[in-house]
Amino acid sequence: MLETLQLYFSYPFVRYALIVGVLIALSSSLLGVTLVLKRFSFIGDGLSHVAFGAIAVATVLGVSNEMVVVMPVTILAAVLLLRTGKNTKVKGDAAVAMISVGALALGYLLMHLFSTSTNLSGDVCSTLFGSTAILTLSSLDVWICVIVSVLVMVVFLLFYHKIFAVTFDETFAEATGLHAGRYNLLIAVITAAVIVLAMNLVGSLLISALIIFPALSAMRLFKSFRAVILCSAVLSVVCATAGILVSILGSTPVGSTIVAMDIGVFILCWIVGKVSRR
Amino acid sequence: MAELTVSDVTLGYEGRAVVKGLSFTVESGDYLYILGENGSGKSTLIKSLLGLHPVMAGSIQRGDGLEQDEIGYLPQQTDVQRDFPASVLEIVRSGLAGRCGLRPYYTKAEKTLADENMERLGITHLSRRCYRELSGGQQQRVLLARALCATQKMLLLDEPVAGLDPGASEEMYQLVDKLNQEGTTILMVSHDLQAAGKYARHILRIGEPLFWGTKDEYLEWQKGEMKDA
Numbered sequence: 037m038l039e040t041l042q043l044y045f046s047y048p049f050v051r052y053a054l055i056v057g058v059l060i061a062l063s064s065s066l067l068g069v070t071l072v073l074k075r076f077s078f079i080g081d082g083l084s085h086v087a088f089g090a091i092a093v094a095t096v097l098g099v100s101n102e103m104v105v106v107m108p109v110t111i112l113a114a115v116l117l118l119r120t121g122k123n124t125k126v127k128g129d130a131a132v133a134m135i136s137v138g139a140l141a142l143g144y145l146l147m148h149l150f151s152t153s154t155n156l157s158g159d160v161c162s163t164l165f166g167s168t169a170i171l172t173l174s175s176l177d178v179w180i181c182v183i184v185s186v187l188v189m190v191v192f193l194l195f196y197h198k199i200f201a202v203t204f205d206e207t208f209a210e211a212t213g214l215h216a217g218r219y220n221l222l223i224a225v226i227t228a229a230v231i232v233l234a235m236n237l238v239g240s241l242l243i244s245a246l247i248i249f250p251a252l253s254a255m256r257l258f259k260s261f262r263a264v265i266l267c268s269a270v271l272s273v274v275c276a277t278a279g280i281l282v283s284i285l286g287s288t289p290v291g292s293t294i295v296a297m298d299i300g301v302f303i304l305c306w307i308v309g310k311v312s313r314r
Numbered sequence: 315m316a317e318l319t320v321s322d323v324t325l326g327y328e329g330r331a332v333v334k335g336l337s338f339t340v341e342s343g344d345y346l347y348i349l350g351e352n353g354s355g356k357s358t359l360i361k362s363l364l365g366l367h368p369v370m371a372g373s374i375q376r377g378d379g380l381e382q383d384e385i386g387y388l389p390q391q392t393d394v395q396r397d398f399p400a401s402v403l404e405i406v407r408s409g410l411a412g413r414c415g416l417r418p419y420y421t422k423a424e425k426t427l428a429d430e431n432m433e434r435l436g437i438t439h440l441s442r443r444c445y446r447e448l449s450g451g452q453q454q455r456v457l458l459a460r461a462l463c464a465t466q467k468m469l470l471l472d473e474p475v476a477g478l479d480p481g482a483s484e485e486m487y488q489l490v491d492k493l494n495q496e497g498t499t500i501l502m503v504s505h506d507l508q509a510a511g512k513y514a515r516h517i518l519r520i521g522e523p524l525f526w527g528t529k530d531e532y533l534e535w536q537k538g539e540m541k542d543a
């Protein structure tokens with residue numbers, strides 16, 4: 037088995053996949069804790085569908101690098117969702133549902149009508165579940181991925197204390213001079229960026245899992261914000277690495293293998309949390 | 315000039331007034347009790363004083379060197395989530411976040427301030443503990459320490475003893491009184507008339523009828539009201 041791995045690692049695309057996988061796992065887990073605690077996870081779900089719609093449009097337009105289209109569109113959608121979500125809870129939920137299902141349906145329709153590909157359902161499947169995308173990354177994709185995820189991490193570190201303050205108690209933060217609205221916007225924009233990146237790894241339907249599971253697992257085990265963030269990052273990276281390796285060795289779909297790992301770890305953490313609390 | 319001057323303010327939501335014709339002032343070092351029935355608009359007033367909710371008419375002016383972000387706040391308890399993973403130290407220090415601008419870390423002086431405030435409120439020994447596992451009274455102290463990290467000038471407390479047992483309530487009142495003695499202006503929303511009689515300097519009653527005056531004036535006025543009824 038080690039020899040097989042060694043052989044695989046001699047291929048650049050495998051190394052790319054691993055680098056990209058680790059970076060995406062890291063940035064999505066940092067964000068995940070905040071999204072779960074702010075009850076924002078539904079926005080992540082909505083945005084991933086928007087990203088799917090944008091990919092469909094990019095494919096139809098024949099854009100050579102999809103991320104160039106998908107990234108701005110998804111970020112814009114994030115800003116809009118946050119705006120509408122502010123009015124009242126119910127309206128916000130409905131808006132997310134509308135946009136996400138709408139984007140999904142129209143995206144598929146567009147691909148169906150205009151795609152020149154001979155393997156349409158294969159294309160759709162890989163966009164939704166990320167089946168092979170990660171192993172076919174161009175070096176431009178890899179660079180975009182590295183730059184954006186490093187940016188996400190830097191922003192997160194720079195604003196760590198403020199993000200905590202706004203996540204814990206928005207009203208208090210606002211009252212004492214933090215512009216909660218701006219930080220929510222920042223969080224939404226980062227989320228959009230991470231989601232677009234993560235599409236490469238797990239496809240648009242499974243992104244929420246990548247963002248939410250490590251956070252939920254870490255919350256079973258630790259009780260301070262910092263410990264939860266660190267633990268969530270470690271779990272996410274371990275699961276992503278293991279998932280990628282297993283999928284290469286066993287030729288299983290990358291995205292679902294990673295998510296399966298995340299689920300397994302969550303169950304483990306849940307049990308450990310239950311037992312240790314006794 | 316007073317720290318807060320509220321003149322003929324109307325408060326409400328979406329065009330519907332909740333409180334009309336509200337006028338009062340708060341001097342530096344004052345201890346104001348805000349009384350009123352549930353739903354009379356006390357929390358709304360607090361939000362407006364914090365600059366989080368616009369007034370429908372009238373004006374709220376700050377003076378005496380009080381800036382908008384120098385008003386600390388203890389929310390009505392429901393605001394904080396049950397399952398939030400956060401240590402006491404993390405929460406107390408989060409009160410500093412508003413004052414550090416774009417700087418991404420807390421300075422030594424700021425951390426010392428947080429430690430001092432925990433000491434003042436007697437929660438230093440809890441600093442590594444998880445917030446959600448503390449008793450109600452301990453949680454309130456943590457939030458009070460956080461507010462003091464944001465400002466020492468003025469604190470707004472929205473029903474700080476709701477849900478506390480009598481012993482913990484009394485401790486809370488004494489802590490707040492101590493902070494007031496040490497120079498912090500206090501505005502406290504409460505239903506507790508007895509505590510108001512004991513600690514308040516001024517009393518504001520919201521609802522029908524409105525009243526604002528010193529504690530003694532309020533007690534006089536209340537007698538008159540009773541006779542009328």
Ligand SMILES: Nc1ncnc2c1ncn2[C@@H]1O[C@H](COP(=O)(O)OP(=O)(O)O)[C@@H](O)[C@H]1O
Binds near residue numbers: 327352357
């Ligand atoms: N966000 C809101 N939108 C519309 N009406 C509100 C909102 N918050 C409170 N109210 C209404 O304003 C009135 C005053 O509420 P509040 O200030 O919370 O009262 P109190 O704190 O004195 O119990 C209530 O009738 C309440 O229903």
Ligand SMILES: [Mg+2]
Binds near residue numbers: 357
């Ligand atoms: Mg209230």
